[in-house]
Amino acid sequence: MTDSSTADEAPICSARGCRAPAVWALRWNNPRLHDPERRKTWLACPQHRTSLGDFLDARGFLREVAPLPGSHTLEP
Numbered sequence: 872m873t874d875s876s877t878a879d880e881a882p883i884c885s886a887r888g889c890r891a892p893a894v895w896a897l898r899w900n901n902p903r904l905h906d907p908e909r910r911k912t913w914l915a916c917p918q919h920r921t922s923l924g925d926f927l928d929a930r931g932f933l934r935e936v937a938p939l940p941g942s943h944t945l946e947p
C-alpha cells in the first residue's frame with residue numbers, strides 16, 4: 872500500500888525500481904486496448920526516457936514525449 876496522503880510530492884519515474892524524479896511524460900496508446908484518442912502516460916527520468924521510449928516505440932505505441940509540467944529541472 873502506498874501512502875498517498877503526502878501532498879506536493881514530486882512525480883517519480885515509471886521505470887521499475889527507479890526512484891528518480893521524472894522530467895518527461897511519455898504519452899502512448901495501445902490500439903488493441905484503447906480508443907484512438909486515449910493516452911496513457913508513463914513518467915521518465917532523464918536516464919530512462921530512452922529505454923521507456925524505445926520500449927513503446929518498438930511496439931508502435933508511442934505517440935508523443937513532452938517535458939513534464941512543473942518540472943523544476945527544465946526551468947531556467
Ligand SMILES: [Zn+2]
Pocket residue numbers: 884885886889890891915916917918919
Ligand atoms: Zn528512471
